[in-house]
Amino acid sequence: MLAARDDVMAVLGTVMDPEVPVISVVELGIIRDAEVHDGVVSVTVTPTYSGCPAMREIEDDIRSALLAAGARDVQVQMVFAPAWTTDWIGPEAREKLRAYGIAPPGRAEQGGLITLTRRRAPVACPFCGSSDTRLQSEFGSTACKAIHSCNSCKQPFDEFKAI
Amino acid sequence: MADHTEVEEVHEDSAADVTSAALEVAPYNVAGSRGPRFGAPLVEYVLRLGDDRLVLGHRLSEWCGHGPILEEDIAVANLALDLVGQATMFLGLAGELEGAGRDADALAFFRDGTAYRNALLVELPRGDFGFTMMRQFLFDAFSVVQLDALASCGHAQLAAIAAKSLKEAKYHVRHSGEWVVRLGDGTEESHARISRSLAELWRYTGELFERDVIDDAVEAHGIVFDHEAARARWEAIVHDVLQRATLEVPAPPIMASGGRRGRHTEHIGHLLSTMQSVARAHPGATW
Numbered sequence: 428m429l430a431a432r433d434d435v436m437a438v439l440g441t442v443m444d445p446e447v448p449v450i451s452v453v454e455l456g457i458i459r460d461a462e463v464h465d466g467v468v469s470v471t472v473t474p475t476y477s478g479c480p481a482m483r484e485i486e487d488d489i490r491s492a493l494l495a496a497g498a499r500d501v502q503v504q505m506v507f508a509p510a511w512t513t514d515w516i517g518p519e520a521r522e523k524l525r526a527y528g529i530a531p532p533g534r535a536e537q538g539g540l541i542t543l544t545r546r547r548a549p550v551a552c553p554f555c556g557s558s559d560t561r562l563q564s565e566f567g568s569t570a571c572k573a574i575h576s577c578n579s580c581k582q583p584f585d586e587f588k589a590i
Numbered sequence: 591m592a593d594h595t596e597v598e599e600v601h602e603d604s605a606a607d608v609t610s611a612a613l614e615v616a617p618y619n620v621a622g623s624r625g626p627r628f629g630a631p632l633v634e635y636v637l638r639l640g641d642d643r644l645v646l647g648h649r650l651s652e653w654c655g656h657g658p659i660l661e662e663d664i665a666v667a668n669l670a671l672d673l674v675g676q677a678t679m680f681l682g683l684a685g686e687l688e689g690a691g692r693d694a695d696a697l698a699f700f701r702d703g704t705a706y707r708n709a710l711l712v713e714l715p716r717g718d719f720g721f722t723m724m725r726q727f728l729f730d731a732f733s734v735v736q737l738d739a740l741a742s743c744g745h746a747q748l749a750a751i752a753a754k755s756l757k758e759a760k761y762h763v764r765h766s767g768e769w770v771v772r773l774g775d776g777t778e779e780s781h782a783r784i785s786r787s788l789a790e791l792w793r794y795t796g797e798l799f800e801r802d803v804i805d806d807a808v809e810a811h812g813i814v815f816d817h818e819a820a821r822a823r824w825e826a827i828v829h830d831v832l833q834r835a836t837l838e839v840p841a842p843p844i845m846a847s848g849g850r851r852g853r854h855t856e857h858i859g860h861l862l863s864t865m866q867s868v869a870r871a872h873p874g875a876t877w
Contacts, residue, residue, distance in 0.1 A: 477754055478675025508750035510757055565765060566665035590757050
């Protein structure tokens with residue numbers, strides 16, 4: 428039964444990101460609040476990227492998981508502030524990303540209007556651990572990933588972009 | 591929720607704001623069935639923000655499957671997705687503030703060209719890849735400056751959307767700026783072509799910094815945007831990149847203007863006829 432916030436969060440912990448199915452929506456940091464009153468659950472979610480096409484599916488997944496767990500009704504609300512940051516992804520989830528073959532995000536850029544030139548340390552290869560890697564493109568298969576290539580093991584890999 | 595109260599208040603204000611000044615700036619608002627029914631400054635203001643991003647996002651999406659290299663094809667599609675996503679947030683807010691039951695989709699797909707409030711810069715045909723990237727850079731540089739200012743404005747919902755969008759605009763301008771440098775400081779051919787693009791686009795940049803009665807009116811909602819300060823920040827970014835791209839800053843020409851008031855180039859109609867065709871052929875369809 429869903430009696431308290433913790434019960435809701437436990438269910439949400441089983442709802443996986445559809446694009447990166449090794450971390451849950453809770454681990455991704457997009458669940459901002461959850462409440463339950465008399466079996467009616469209200470979940471507050473913040474989008475990752477403003478155009479992320481998976482958001483709709485994530486909403487549906489949240490709804491069906493909670494209904495299956497016994498919720499009488501589920502309301503999903505979207506909030507934009509504070510804006511999502513990859514800094515909300517915890518150390519355990521980062522390890523899961525790495526094991527899945529996606530380099531976890533570094534620290535998000537702080538302040539400053541823009542940095543037109545990039546000065547950043549190479550991203551460690553999630554397969555062999557080498558730092559001898561190069562950025563191929565800041566844009567990858569989904570809005571949240573960049574494409575890198577490892578010079579040591581010759582493996583191309585995704586990086587979860589810091590934002 | 592606190593947000594909800596905010597909406598109600600703002601809506602009351604905006605209804606009271608349909609003044610002669612607003613109508614004067616947008617006399618085209620005399621409504622046909624699909625024509626614009628709004629005129630409240632706050633709604634107009636948010637539409638401008640949404641329409642810039644929707645129209646540019648659509649233009650970028652035209653490159654999907656046609657990018658010069660695979661990585662760039664993916665990059666441009668990603669940029670388009672971000673811009674359309676930002677537009678969805680802004681247009682959603684505009685619809686809410688308008689209070690006439692129109693959501694972001696209704697505003698995107700069922701307004702005609704004269705009801706669009708985007709700057710002319712973003713509706714120009716995509717041209718060659720250099721033209722696309724130069725236009726993108728000129729807009730992105732404006733977008734970061736604009737969103738950075740709005741992120742701390744006094745209208746909570748608008749500030750939240752601006753702060754969210756700013757994170758994306760920052761990597762957009764880095765990407766387009768890198769291409770301007772690469773093409774400007776590239777081969778003789780790429781230099782010549784992107785120089786022509788810059789010369790062609792420059793006269794559309796003035797409109798971005800125009801101030802009118804809408805900007806004055808929204809100050810009552812806590813939205814204070816200093817156009818001159820924004821222009822100075824924009825110029826600093828643009829001049830720096832153009833210099834690294836070995837491109838000359840064009841002499842100030844006579845600037846084109848009109849999009850903010852619904853007076854567009856002929857290109858908007860062609861763009862919308864593609865963008866809106868499915869929604870208009872199958873009204874109410876979901877997928």
